[in-house]
Amino acid sequence: MYIRKNERNRVGIMQHDADVCDGISVLLMENDRDMCEQIEAALRASGYDVHAFRDADDGLKAAKAKYFPICILDLNTGGLNVLKSLKQMHPEMHVIVISSSCSTTKYDVINALNYGAFMYLENFNCEEIVVNVKKAASFYRMKKEKEEIAERYRSLVESMDAYVYLIDRDMRCVFANRKMLSIPGMKNNIIGMKFYEFFNTYSAEEMERNLRHVFKTGNALSYVTSSDEYGRWFLRTLSPVKDSEGNVIAVTVISRNITAFKEVEKELRRKNEELEWFSYTVSHDLRSPLVTIEGFVSLLRKDLERGDLARVYADLDIIEGGVRKLSAFLDDLLTLSRIGRVANPHEYVNFGEIVEDVLKLLDAKIKERGVDVIVADEFPVVHVDRVRIEEMLQNIIENSIKYMGEQKNPRIEIGYTDDEHEYVFFVRDNGIGIPADQVDKVFQMFYRLERRTEGTGAGLTIAKKIIEVHKGRIWIESEGEGKGCTVLFTLPKYDQNNEKKS
Incomplete structure (x- = not known):
């Protein structure tokens, strides 16, 4: 027997360790009654939750029903086969193998360690067992803490509204969050791939240059890039991941889509x-x-x-x-x-009715200038503030009449095209046209092509604001002076439930 009777006197000394073990469950498999009781008492005194079994089968049943981070196994209680069974059930279990038999050989020690034993003790005492259980508990706690930290990090990364991935020194991706993998066309097996194999070639060169900079300097780097064929903008932050010696072993890339900003x-x-x-x-x-x-x-x-x-x-x-x-x-x-503050209720109306009403209002001006107005045979139904849209169309047509110049056969054409999610309307004239360097200026507030022209020049500015309030776009196309111009504007399509089609 290798446990001395005076070991019982040391049990009280170990009471201060009770708060260290944090109630970790320990499986004790020891067939000797006295030894089992003494080891159990010493561990309980240190605060461990001990489940003791003198029969190997009973111990294996307990291990199958519940996970024990630490196990103390006497080789006399089932031998190496029990150790193998325990490690098969729970590979992460810390098994401390003890032997109180003089017949134990060095091969038993080697085999126990090969089968995954955490430690092998021979000629031991209770204090020594408690010390080594503490070591096993420390390993268990550290592993658990690392797993918890890793899980918190993963949860944080997965919850971020950003594309997050990890690039190692070989420029291979070793981690990517779900948002990164959800990019249309992104391969699900990018882990292990060189980043330029899945990265947008449009900006791969810039990305590689910045990655190498972080690996070389060990300093984080942030930059804004528009290197995307779809015209998107990204804020990328490259942060070094260092080992215990301060060497950069990987770079965490956090890429945020800032196109909206x-x-x-x-x-x-x-x-x-x-x-x-x-x-x-x-x-x-x-x-x-x-x-x-x-x-x-x-x-x-x-x-x-x-x-x-x-x-x-x-x-x-x-x-x-x-x-x-x-x-x-x-x-x-x-x-x-x-406009935008004071609005009339939106209603469904055939755009052709709006055209008809506006042309009636401008009938005198049209006849006075002798303008030939050509209107499409049919128009779609739109959901709009009718008063504002009529005001907008009136401003556009008045502008076309105003800038006919010396045109002998003035003509205005009004029509539309059906796009996938919107209607594109147009008012085309054969007037004086617009110089290329002034096309972008005509929507500026109170801008006039000719200062001597009557009016304030606010017509197109008002038209633009009305269209924008209706979630549409407006622009002008002109081939230059003397070649007329076309004002185009869009209005979104709405379904029967008054929901915008996207």
Whole structure:
């Protein structure tokens, strides 16, 4: 017997270790009654949850029913076959093999270790057993903590709204989250592949250069790239993964699609440009009629003093014209401010009815200029704010009439094409056209191709805002001066449930 009786006196000393083991379950298989009781008592004193069995079959049944991180197995209790069975059931189990028999040979030790024993103890005492169980418990806890950390990391990575993957020094992918694997066309077996085998060739060169930089310097790197054939923008962060000696062994890539942010940024930039143009135009166009009014008020006073009634009436006509111009300008400003804020209920209406109503309103101007208006035979039903869309179409057609120039046979054509998810309408004329360098400017607030043309120049700006409120697009195509132009705009299709088709 290798357990001394005075070992029982040491049990109390081990009480302080109770909080260290955290109640880890230990399977004890020892056929000797006294030895089994003493080992069990020592382990329980240290806070372990001990399940002791003197029969090998009973111990194996317990191991099958419940997982034990640690097992203490006396070779006299079933021998190496029990060890093999335990490791087959639970390969991760830490089995401490003990032997109290003098007949144990070095081959028994070698075989036990080959079969996966965590440790082999001979000529042991209870204190030694507790110390080695602590070692096994430490390994178990460290492994469990690593697994928990890995699971938390995996959960975090999988929950991120980003493409996350890990590239090793051989430029091979060793991990990819579900979002990465869900990319249309992405191969599910990218693990182990060189990154440029599945990476977009459009930006592979840039990516490889940045990866090598992180491997070389050990510093994280972030950059924004638009290297995508679909016009998307990505923010990529490359972070080094280092071993215990500080060597970079892999790079974690986190790639976020920031196309929406870039579009917002682009829209804000455009709005700022519009605001600058607006400030300039308002200050100029408001000042112009005010200067006119101010000047002719002064002349009016002098003409009144002279009693020159003819000049007085002429002065009043000019002042009245300035007031009308100022009033029209302010009306357009008010209209622009109300679009999107003040709206009429949307309704289903055949676009042909809208065309018909607008042409009736403009009948006098059309006849006065002698414009031949060609209208498509049929139009689709749209879901719109009818009042605003009629206002928009009226502005576009009035613009076409206004800029016919010296055209002897003025013509306006109104029609549409059916796209997959939207209708594309057009108003085509054979007027003076638009110079290529001014096509993008015509929708600017109060922009006019010719300053002498009547009106404030807000017509197309108003039309653009109305279309944008309806989730559509508007643009102009022109082959140049003297070749007419086409205004195109889109309206989304809606199904019978009033849901936008996508």
